Structure formats: structure tokens, C-alpha cells
Amino acid sequence: MTSLHFDIREDQWPLVYDEKYNVSFCGFEKFHVFDAKKWRNIVEYLIEANFITRECLVKPLEAKENELLLVHTKKYLKSLKWSGRVAMIAEVPAVALIPNVLVQHAYLRPMRLQTGGSVLAGKLALDRGWAINVGGGFHHCSAGRGGGFCPYADITLLIKNLVMHCNVQNTMIVDLDAHQGNGYERDFLGVPEVYIMDMYNRHIYPKDEEAKRAIRRKIELGNRVEDLEYMLKLRRNLKLALQEFKPDILVYNAGTDILDSDPLGHMCVSEIGIIKRDEFVFEICKDQRIPVVMLTSGGYLRKTAKIIADSIMNLKNKGLIGCNKQD
Numbered sequence: 001m002t003s004l005h006f007d008i009r010e011d012q013w014p015l016v017y018d019e020k021y022n023v024s025f026c027g028f029e030k031f032h033v034f035d036a037k038k039w040r041n042i043v044e045y046l047i048e049a050n051f052i053t054r055e056c057l058v059k060p061l062e063a064k065e066n067e068l069l070l071v072h073t074k075k076y077l078k079s080l081k082w083s084g085r086v087a088m089i090a091e092v093p094a095v096a097l098i099p100n101v102l103v104q105h106a107y108l109r110p111m112r113l114q115t116g117g118s119v120l121a122g123k124l125a126l127d128r129g130w131a132i133n134v135g136g137g138f139h140h141c142s143a144g145r146g147g148g149f150c151p152y153a154d155i156t157l158l159i160k161n162l163v164m165h166c167n168v169q170n171t172m173i174v175d176l177d178a179h180q181g182n183g184y185e186r187d188f189l190g191v192p193e194v195y196i197m198d199m200y201n202r203h204i205y206p207k208d209e210e211a212k213r214a215i216r217r218k219i220e221l222g223n224r225v226e227d228l229e230y231m232l233k234l235r236r237n238l239k240l241a242l243q244e245f246k247p248d249i250l251v252y253n254a255g256t257d258i259l260d261s262d263p264l265g266h267m268c269v270s271e272i273g274i275i276k277r278d279e280f281v282f283e284i285c286k287d288q289r290i291p292v293v294m295l296t297s298g299g300y301l302r303k304t305a306k307i308i309a310d311s312i313m314n315l316k317n318k319g320l321i322g323c324n325k326q327d
Contacts, residue, residue, distance in 0.1 A: 002161050004061055004119040013056045013323050014124035014131035016117040017043050021135045023110050039135045041305030051313050060117035071156045076144045080108060089146040111151050118154035118295055122162050125249060125293035130321050137253045137297025139181035140206060155251060156187040169193055172247035176277060177255025177297045178265030182208035189214045195245040201266055217241045223266045227273035234277060238284060249291045252281050256299030256307055264300050271307050278311045282320040
């Protein structure tokens with residue numbers, strides 16, 4: 001058993017979060033398009049709405065080096081001790097000027113904690129039927145390479161831990177972030193037990209042709225896609241994917257960078273569209289009795305935290321999530 005997996009109290013929700021998820025680079029984070037306090041803001045919205053209390057939340061353990069080595073090479077982990085390398089992954093050039101001890105504390109430790117959160121959420125989804133890591137979804141990172149703000153391969157780690165410790169055989173990844181999930185795709189190339197459905201804007205980063213070979217159901221979208229086209233393609237393809245492959249668990253990478261006006265996604269899905277998207281994924285999983293674990297992944301506007309919080313509350317209102325498994 002991995003130390004990242006543990007049982008939670010009956011009164012706790014399988015909502016995984018720690019205040020230390022949030023990134024602070026001595027103010028340098030303000031130069032990045034990413035909202036470095038996104039995760040805290042999601043939770044604050046949920047608390048302000050009297051949807052949860054802090055006691056409901058589950059705090060994960062940080063993924064330490066021995067846990068990360070299940071996926072990552074020693075060479076890759078060693079490279080993160082050079083601030084220049086981390087600056088390229090985080091896409092904040094000024095980070096190269098910061099001593100690595102501070103980079104570890106301010107950026108990489110929060111990311112390791114979120115990675116531990118993803119691993120734990122996978123286990124909790126099996127226990128409760130669903131789980132949400134308020135962070136995670138670092139889909140551009142593979143065993144030997146980070147990028148796109150993704151320093152650790154939490155999706156690969158989540159799945160490998162379920163296979164090793166929870167008798168999971170078949171996993172489906174449904175990636176609805178605006179960007180192609182090239183990291184775990186490289187890790188699972190030629191692995192038939194992992195079915196990948198990836199729906200993304202083909203015109204933007206990373207355009208990784210090698211990684212695309214791992215995708216079993218590829219939906220390449222153009223710029224400016226709106227709600228109707230998006231939902232029609234999602235509904236059709238996810239239904240077909242679940243006819244082709246019966247997973248023991250579904251890993252849902254729920255990036256909100258498909259939102260209209262997101263500076264990196266270049267798509268035009270509305271706030272309501274995102275909420276309906278999440279609702280459909282959870283609905284089909286519930287109908288087919290497939291445990292689902294959701295990771296929040298990309299989303300580059302300040303307002304995305306409220307959309308994610310609204311979506312989680314909608315899932316509860318629709319009876320798709322609840323504190324107990326029978327809910």
C-alpha cells in the first residue's frame with residue numbers, strides 16, 4: 001500500500017485540498033497568466049456558499065521522491081534542482097533567478113502536494129464512487145519531461161498506484177482541457193489497459209504528434225468552438241468510447257481553459273457550457289456505475305475558480321455527488 005492512499009472519515013467528502021496547494025513566488029506569480037491562488041479561491045467559494053465546511057475536506061500527503069520514482073526517472077527529478085529548468089516548465093522566466101531552495105518551497109512543494117492529492121483522489125473515487133482533487137491534472141508532464149506548468153506526472157502516478165494497490169485493470173482518461181494531454185499519452189503509449197479520449201484545440205500547444213498515437217478517441221477542435229458543437233461532439237464521442245471500452249475507473253481531466261476569452265485555449269465555451277460538460281461526464285459515469293475522479297487542470301482566468309465551484313455545487317444539486325456512496 002502506498003502512503004498516499006488512506007481512508008477518510010464517513011463525514012468527509014472525497015474533495016481533496018490543502019491550503020498549501022497555492023503557489024507564491026515572492027510576487028513573481030503575478031507575471032504569469034495563471035491564477036496561482038485558483039485552488040484556494042475554489043474552496044473559498046464553496047465555503048461562502050455554505051456548501052461545505054473546512055472539516056469536510058480531505059488533506060492529502062505530499063508525493064515524496066520515492067513515490068515519484070514510480071513514474072519519474074531519477075535524471076528528471078534531479079533536473080528540477082536547477083531553477084532554470086523549473087522556469088521553463090512553469091513558464092515564468094524570472095524563476096530562473098530564484099535560488100532553488102525557494103523554488104522547491106514556493107512552487108514544487110505545492111505541486112508535489114497536488115500530485116499526492118490526485119493519487120489519493122483516485123483511491124477515494126473507488127471507495128465512494130467519485131472524488132475531486134481541487135488541484136492536479138498536470139497532463140503535459142511525462143516520466144522524463146515536464147512542461148506547460150506541469151512539473152509532475154500526477155495522472156500517470158494516479159493510474160499506476162491504482163493498478164498496483166487497488167486491483168484496477170482498465171482505466172479511461174477523458175481529457176477535456178483545451179490542450180492535448182501529451183504527458184500521460186507518452187507514458188501510456190502502447191498500453192491497451194489505458195483508453196485515452198482527448199478533445200482539444202488542434203491549433204495550440206503542444207501539437208505533440210508522437211503522443212497522439214496513444215489516443216484511442218481523438219477529437220480535434222478548431223478555434224472559437226461554442227457550446228452546441230462542443231457538447232454534441234462530447235456526448236457522441238464519450239458514449240461511443242464507453243461502448244468500445246469498459247473501465248474500472250474514469251479519470252476526468254476537467255480543464256476550464258475552454259472558456260470563452262481564455263488567453264491560451266482560444267475556444268468559446270460559456271460558463272454554463274462548462275457546468276453542463278461536467279454534469280454530463282458525471283451523469284454518464286453514474287448511469288454506468290463507473291467511479292470517476294476529477295482533476296481541475298488548466299484554466300487561466302481569475303473567474304474560472306467560481307465556475308469550478310458552481311459546477312461542483314451543480315453536481316450535488318443534480319444528485320451526482322454526495323457525502324455517502326449511496327448518494
